[in-house]
Amino acid sequence: MDNNEVTIHDIANILEIDSSTVSRALNNSPRVAKKTKDKILAKANELGYQRNHLASNLRKSKTFTIGVIVPRISRHFFSSAIAGIEETAFKAGYNVIICQSLESLEREQSIIDTLLANRVDGVLVSISMETINYNHFKGLQQRNIPFVFFDRHCNISENSKVVIDDFEAAFTAVEHLIEQKSTEIAHFAGPQNLEIYKNRFKGYKAALEKYNIPFREELVITSTLMEKDGSENVKKLLALPYKVDGIFCANDVVAIGTIQHLKKMNIKIPEEIAIVGFSNESISSVIEPALTTINQSGTEIGNVATKLLLDKISNKTKKGIHETIIVKTNLIERTSSLRTKK
Template sequence: METNKVTIHDIAKSLNIDSSTVSRALNDSPRVTQKTKDKILAKAQSMGYQRNMLASNLRKNVTNSIGVVIPRISRHFFSSVIQGIEETAYDAGYSVVICQSLEELKRERNIIQTLVANRVAGVLISISMETTNYEHFQILNSQGIPYVFFDRHCEIPANNNVIINDFKGGYDATQHLVSKGCKNILHFSGPGHLEIYKNRLKGYKKALSDNNILFKTENIISSKLMEQDGKVITKKLMDDKVNFDGIFCANDQVAIGAIKYLNEIGVKIPEQVAIVGFSNEPVSNVITPSLTTIDQPGFEMGIKATELLIKNIKDQSGTLPPETITMETNLIERNSSQK
């Protein structure tokens, strides 16, 4: 049996007022007094009225949802960013749709198309490791949907970005290893086309140069930065009898792989090899030895990115200049580097 849904006309009739006043009150219009709003809201609740958000959104041709595209939700850094996004969006009256690219360009493209088809109000994006061209973001421009890149961004003009100071993070990590007496420092990098890994590498190079340590291209080993990559790379280095006493890793996962392999074969950390990671995943504190790492403010990044996106959603003029917000990192010293 189908129940009759309560409409604004039913509420208007029961209060003996105009239905347009009811509509305005439910939309929190300043043209209705607070006293009248309270009376209408109380009546709406008691009658079991439910707003049809979809119909309201269709009329406005946009929803009050924000799409979030991240590589992996399982990474602590991204889950802490999402916390910041959700809290800020919720307080501003937006719901959040979270999608994972799982580091695949094809999947990222499909997600963007789906979000556009679902008329999201805006999109927050951290690009996949496979993303080397940015054509699929043009659909957002053509549909007038604002978007903000966070953490992993594209070096293309007129974008809004909220990023980490990856250069300083890379510099601090390498400088720390040098200060502990390391002379042959390797860098386990991510895919070379991504800005964040380019900048971490630049920081590494600058720290070497400032300490008069020769930079060698063969000391840069790129991978997808999974734990397994750390094990495989370190095994090959040991098999090839490469001489090194320090490793700066572009994330914690690959660092943990290296630590596990060196532990297995009895290489002492940090006495023989000192290691620094990047991103301060919770596991970095519980592995043996605990991992020195670069902490990045994920929660705060989520807040800033969402605030910037909402500012652009609410901008009717379309004249806001593009903005890049850079957030600072800090080094957390643990046992993997405490010589």
């Protein structure tokens, strides 16, 4: 008999006992005599019976599984967030299904359908760059499946999220460039349909305004923030009639592409153009020059988001109460921006 196919009915037939008695014995019910229970457990072990936890959990209407959707696992922030998610979920007895949207709305929608088919108890999600339609999240709400946004989120009613203060972090980054004597500061922005990039852009503008530096729309270049975009953005920037001496990049990946292209053009960093990134990717500290960046703790965000989701699943949070938790960031100063000693 194939071990994977042994059922309680097989054990019942061999021992000529009712299958309901076998089920009770395997669940350690006090309604079954010890002698009978021992006999059933011995036969179950002999046949290599394995309890179907999924079926058992479904009967309890819980699968102890959560779904996680991230844009790209390869990004340091998301891989560290997943580490935090898995650590917290495992301690609470939950399994994790990890999926990546690869920045595709269609793929994100399909993943939600798959997670629903797998009867997950809740979902953690950081939305894709293409996500401008939120019906798939409203579908989760209609089915009473708890979900929590982390990092990238969208403004739909009755949602919980764990985020950083993107406005404040961007303001800090641009203020640092100004303190390092930059006066013509460009911004390599992310898609403005996403709240995080919208708020980073607002933080950039607010810092310029505070220091009476004119805002020039031409110095804001929007892209999907890939490494190749750094190179393309620099070409566009240098064709403009301004002597740009600082660039605030909405992520580290585009900042690294920017640094590489400026070096090819023999433009000195930070002497001629100072650069600040965002998110503290692993490569940021080893690229030459090392990249000044905003540090956001993916592991902490993952931990906090998972705790919030598990509270929602177990109804510890009151129905209808939705939370926004803000995790602190800090600026890591490195060579790419430091012109003056403090």
